[in-house]
Structures are given as C-alpha cells and as structure tokens.
Amino acid sequence: MRILCLHGYGTSGDIMKLQLDAFIRQADASYEFVFLGGEFECPKAKGIGNLYDGPTFCFMESVRPHDVRNALDYLEHFVVEEGPFDGLIGFSQGASLALTYLLQHATDTSSGGDSDAHNNAFALKWAVFLSAIPAFSADASFNADLYRNLTDHDRALLEDFPYNNADIDFEAFSGQPRRAIAFQSFATMFDGCLSAEVVDQDYDHGFDPLKHNYCGADRSVPRIMHPELLPADVRIRIPTVHVTGVKDERDLIASSRLMERVCEPKLVQSLTHSGGHDVPRTMKDSRALVKAVDYAIRQSVHDLQ
Template identity: 35%
Template sequence: MSLCLWTVPSCASKVLVSLPVIQRLIPPATDRRLAKHTGMAAFDGPFFSHTAGYSPDQMIEAHDHLDAIIDELGPFGGILGFSQGGALALSYLHGKQSQNEVQPFKFALIMSSVIPCSADASECEDVIQSLCARELSETHFPPVDHDQRLFAELLDRTVREARRNNALLPDIDLSVYDAGGDPSLAPRVMHPSFVKKKIWIPTVHVTGKKDYGFMRAMSDVAHAVCEPKLAKQLVHGGGHQPPQKPAEVREVIRAMGWAIGLSDRFAHWNL
C-alpha cells in the first residue's frame, strides 16, 4: 500500500477522478482546510493544503502531521506525491535521511512537483542570511557572490515566475528574502547545488510537456535533489496533471516496477 499526497486545493474525490487506474489502491491523505475555489464545484470537498506555509517551522509542522498519518494508517510501501504533495514527500524523505532515521517509504512516485522546501533551518542558511541583507526584490540580479547568484536565479525562474503568472503554488512571499526580512521565516528552498545529501531511495518523476515552464523548472529541481542513479524522469503529453493516455500510464507503471524492484534490493539498507 502506498500513501498519496495530492496538491492544493485537494479532496479525496478529486484524487480518485485524477487517478482512475489506481483509485482503489490509494487512501486519502489530506491536511489543512481551505475555502472552496472557483472551478472546484465539480468536487464536494472539503479542500485541504498540506502546509500553512513554507518556513522551517511550518515545514516541521507538516512533517509532524505526516508522521501522525503514517503512525495511524501505515505502514506504507511507497509514497505518491502530486504537485504540492510531491514537494512535501521529497522534503519529508530528505528530512528523515538527514536525521539518520529509517525511511518509512521504500520508493516514491513524484508527479509535477512544485519546488521542495526543507524543514531544516540550517539548509542554505548562509546564503539566505546574506540575501536577506540585500534588496533582492528591487534589483533583478544584484552583484552577489556565486552562491547568492545561484540561489537568486533559481528563485527567479521558479517562484518569482510563478508569482508573475498568478500561479496558486508555491505561495511563497519573496519579501522575506529582502533586506530587513527575518531569515528564520525564509523558506529553505532545496537548491540541488546546496543539498548536502541527495535523497537515496528509488524515485520516479513525471512531468507534463504542456505544463508551464516555471512548473517544469520546479519539477527539475525536485528530480535533481534525488540520487541520479536511483531516479527516473518521464515526460507525458499533458499539462499539470497525471498522465491520462494508456501508453503513458503504462510507461509510469513500468518505471514504478523498476523502482519497486530496486527498493527490494535495498530493503535492508539503513540510509
């Protein structure tokens, strides 16, 4: 049995409609309640979000809630995450690994992930503190050192571009990175160049070719924080959704078979 983490706004009926092939295999796993949005009238709700925000403290709260779900409903063999749910899954897996805890999942299927944020306040702490000392929002790319520029460029092509396009996710307030901002509140975006240790379980990453460029860029970040030897990346012909065409679904199923087989080989690893 696998745990499913969907996007925001989310409800169990929406998950079942989106994944008809495996609807009998996934339990609803949802979090904080949100108001019903226009366009969601086809679903009864209630609607939820996995996080109240993306600061380290808020991510810790989301991780703790996920721990409680696993304790109550687990154990699970794998985890499936879509959009915000995919980002939370990766953040959670990375957190367990960083704390040298046994992973509660053997493999992960990540679909159209938004950018993952760490619950560890020390993640990217130096570069975030230095950016908070500058007016990042008032100058497109300030004359900063190499690490600052890498982080600023990632924010620009993902989070900032999402805001320019009025995207619902990720709802990150970029003003926290401005001069005078509180670094403790700044989301620890998991930049692949600064993640100390890649996620070391088999992962399959699925992205839509017609998704927005900034969404595909965030999914690329999600893929890049995983160990390359244990990760597969697939592209389907749709947008910000799971694959719908039978041939594309079969490709995902084959990739999941690969991930499950690989996880069985590593079943006794304490990573």
C-alpha cells in the same frame, strides 16, 4: 503493497483519487492506495471548477520553515498511526512535501540521528513525484548565511522579488554564488506557479520581511532545497519516478527536473505525459506510469537483496 498519496494545493484526497483513476485501474489489483488530505482549507485549484463541490485543502499555507515543519509533523504523525507504507505518490505541493520528508530522512541518516517517526515507520521503498514543486526545508538554520548580511544593493535587487524576476540580475548578488542560486531557483518556481495559476498573486511567498530587514527575518525566509545547496551526501536513495506534463509551464518543468538531482541518479526514472500541470490521465500515459512504478518496485526489491 500500501501506497500513500499526497494531493496538490487546492484539491483533496478524494480529488486525487479521481485524478489517479486511470492509473489505479491499471495497477496491480492488490495495491492499497491511501489518500491523506491536507490540514488547511484553501481555494480550489485551477481546473477543479464545478467538477467537485466539496472543500479543498493544502498541506502548507506557505513554504516558510515553520509551515513546512507543521506539514512534516502532520505527515509523520499519519505515517506512524496508519503506516507502514511501501510507496509514496505526491502531486505538486504533495510532491514537494514528499521530497522534503525523504530529504529530512536522508539528513537524519547523514548526521547519525533519526526521529522516532522515521525509526518506527520509515519503510518507504520507492516514490513517484508528479509535477513536483521543489522541496523546502523545515529548518530555519538551513543555509541561513545566504539570507543574512544582505547589502543595500542586494535589497535593491529584491525590491520586486519574487515578481518581475526577468528584470533581476541574480548574478549581481553579493557573497557566494550559492546566494544567487537560492534566490533564482525560488524565482523560477514562483514564476511557474503564477503562470500555471497554481497560486495567485496574493500568495504568502515569505520574502517581504527580508526585503525590509525586519528583526529575525532571515529565520522565516523559505529555504529551497536545491541540489547545490545540500550536502553532497544528502540524497534520496530509493527508486524514484519523476513525471512532468509536456504542456506544463516551462519554469515548473525545470523546477520538477531540478528535483531529480536530489535523488540517487542510478535510481531515477524520468517520464513525460501528454497533459499539463496534472497527473497522467490518458490510458497510454497511465500505462507508462504503471510500467515505471513496476520497475521502481523491482529496483527496490533488488536493493534489499
């Protein structure tokens, strides 16, 4: 059993290995855990402090489509070269990338086309998402209509976006309700990330060009893959485990739970651990995660029979 692990923003593969130590020690000894490090060096995440002296990384410097595309290419290349993998564990930004990767595969399958990376190496049978940030599309045309033809009133609503979101009346946006869903779900995620100090105030959120109506701005705006903004047949159809910390920011918990809805309901397990925006650390929490993963593996074997 080979398991690919994707770390969070401002950490590294080595750090994630330490974070998952209690889980790894209780998991089946035959499991091989492979840790992929992010491509870009970035500041340390909150809580790392002096515990780790090495460089820290991220997979994406922003969630704009071109940065997500770059991260997908980076991941797909690794899977082709080092795979196949049976399972996938992602934490925070790593979970976001994992969700995007799996949803891209679902999109390819739905449209009748597959990339070479998926044809050659897509063997994942189950996935675990720890404190997941939502998935973002790498396709600049995904729901592009939601970011075009904004009215002056829409731009006025976006003046401080995605800051001071409590003051924004999202239902007042013009057009279909889908537009409000796109902006409000991003706001919820971003509020949580700021509160938990996952990112800082200077993070490239990607919406300034849209607010100022720059040419082509609609193509660079982050595309959140909200379940109500995806085609109904685009869903992750392998067993999944979704884990949040009871002490995590409320908005981040909501964003993580939202991602359960992009997965096949009958194959979803939800788990809560005693910590915050973190992986399960205690022996009790780790045992619960091992149990959930074991069940997901059994589900995947049953589905293949």
